[in-house]
Structures are given as C-alpha cells and as structure tokens.
Amino acid sequence: MSSTIDSLPPALAKIVQRFQRATDPKRRYEQLIWYGQRLQEFPEAYKIPENKVPGCVSQVYITASLDSGKVIYQGDSDSQLTKGLVGLLIEGLQGLSPTEIAQLAPDFIQETGLNVSLTPSRANGFYNIFKTMQKKALGCTNE
Numbered sequence: 001m002s003s004t005i006d007s008l009p010p011a012l013a014k015i016v017q018r019f020q021r022a023t024d025p026k027r028r029y030e031q032l033i034w035y036g037q038r039l040q041e042f043p044e045a046y047k048i049p050e051n052k053v054p055g056c057v058s059q060v061y062i063t064a065s066l067d068s069g070k071v072i073y074q075g076d077s078d079s080q081l082t083k084g085l086v087g088l089l090i091e092g093l094q095g096l097s098p099t100e101i102a103q104l105a106p107d108f109i110q111e112t113g114l115n116v117s118l119t120p121s122r123a124n125g126f127y128n129i130f131k132t133m134q135k136k137a138l139g140c141t142n143e
Contacts, residue, residue: 009096012093019031019113019114029117031084033083034084036080042076046063047059056082056129059078059079060077060125060129062132062133064136064140065140070095071098071101073094075089089133106126106130106131
C-alpha cells in the first residue's frame with residue numbers, strides 16, 4: 001500500500017509537507033534534529049531490553065501505552081539524527097488508534113525527501129523504529 005499525503009493521518013501529512021518545503025538537505029537535517037529536541041525526557045527506568053528497537057546501530061528505545069483507545073508513545077536515542085526520526089514518528093503517530101498505526105506503510109519517508117539524505121543504516125533504522133512502533137501499538141490493545 002503506497003501512501004500519498006492525502007491518505008496520511010493529519011499530523012503525519014503536516015510533517016511530510018514541512019519536509020517537502022525544506023529543499024536543502026542541511027535544512028532537512030536541522031528539522032529532523034528539531035523533532036528530536038521536542039521529545040519529552042525519557043525515563044532511565046524505561047531503557048530496558050523490551051523497549052529497545054532491534055536492528056538499529058544507535059541505542060533506540062520506544063514505549064507505547066493506550067489512553068482512551070489512542071496510542072501514546074515515548075522514545076529516545078543516543079544519536080541526534082535517530083532521535084529526530086523517533087521524534088518525527090512520535091509526533092506523526094501520537095494519538096492514533098492501534099489499527100490506524102498498523103495500516104500505515106513506511107513509504108511516506110520518501111515523500112519527505114529524507115530517504116535521499118539518510119545513510120543506508122539510518123534508513124534501515126527508520127524502518128526498524130517504525131515497525132517497532134507498529135508492533136507496540138498493536139500490543140497495547142491486548143493490555
């Protein structure tokens with residue numbers, strides 16, 4: 001399933017449009033870092049193996065909980081750019097239902113233009129973070 005901006009949840013569509021307006025790769029990186037800086041403080045107690053994203057070169061942690069049927073994420077990374085990817089995804093997926101999150105395809109990253117700026121290991125990390133967030137969202141429904 002391919003995503004176009006119209007089929008994305010509003011918050012994610014807004015993020016994609018922001019990146020589309022930033023045509024300079026340096027500007028995109030600055031924007032990505034900005035998303036990472038907006039993340040809430042991630043409690044040390046949550047930095048446990050169950051919350052670690054597998055397959056990432058950086059240390060990346062994601063938690064998800066359900067509040068009134070909507071997924072609430074928290075995340076962190078020891079790398080500025082990866083933390084930015086986490087921040088971007090949290091801002092884009094926060095408050096959606098587990099089903100809405102599960103139905104999304106990660107190909108919206110191409111719409112941002114970030115995929116051309118990311119190294120293969122970061123692009124792979126993005127995919128792993130996204131997949132982990134989907135899995136955790138679906139796990140929320142069973143709690």
